[in-house]
Amino acid sequence: MDYETASERTNSIRKFYKSIFIFALFAVLIIPDDIFGEKIIHLSLFDRYTILAIWAFIILVKAAKLFLFDSEWENNMIEKELRKDKRTIKY
Template sequence: MDYETASTKTNNIRKFYKSIFIFAIFAVLIIPDDIFGEKIISFRWFDRYTILGIWGFIILIKAVKLFLFDSEWERNMIEKELEKEKKPIKY
């Protein structure tokens, strides 16, 4: 892995953790309002819980992309495909 790739990956990981931190702050500020009040948590279209759920799902997709399908995985897949092309075709 060269320096540029490592730097990019490190920067993406830093951004990911920053987004989780911001999400956690908003969740801590939004959720206790209903839990400690007299309201019961209810899910409606475009209320705060729906927004938190969508935001959490987006963070989950980013995590999968960042940690499971990173550039090293992509490089390995490319190398496998190139190796398939080098092998002679058997008839």
């Protein structure tokens, strides 16, 4: 892994953690207001819980992309396919 790739990955991880922090901050500000105010959670199509759920799903997708399907994983799969292709080609 060269410096540029490592720098990009570090920047992506930093942005990911920043988005988690902002999400958590909004969740902490939004959720207790409803729970302690009415003592019941009402769900509708575009209420704050739906927005938080969509936002959490987006963060999960980003996490999967960043930590599970990162560029190193992609490079390993490409190398694996190239090795497999070399074994099947007979000269």
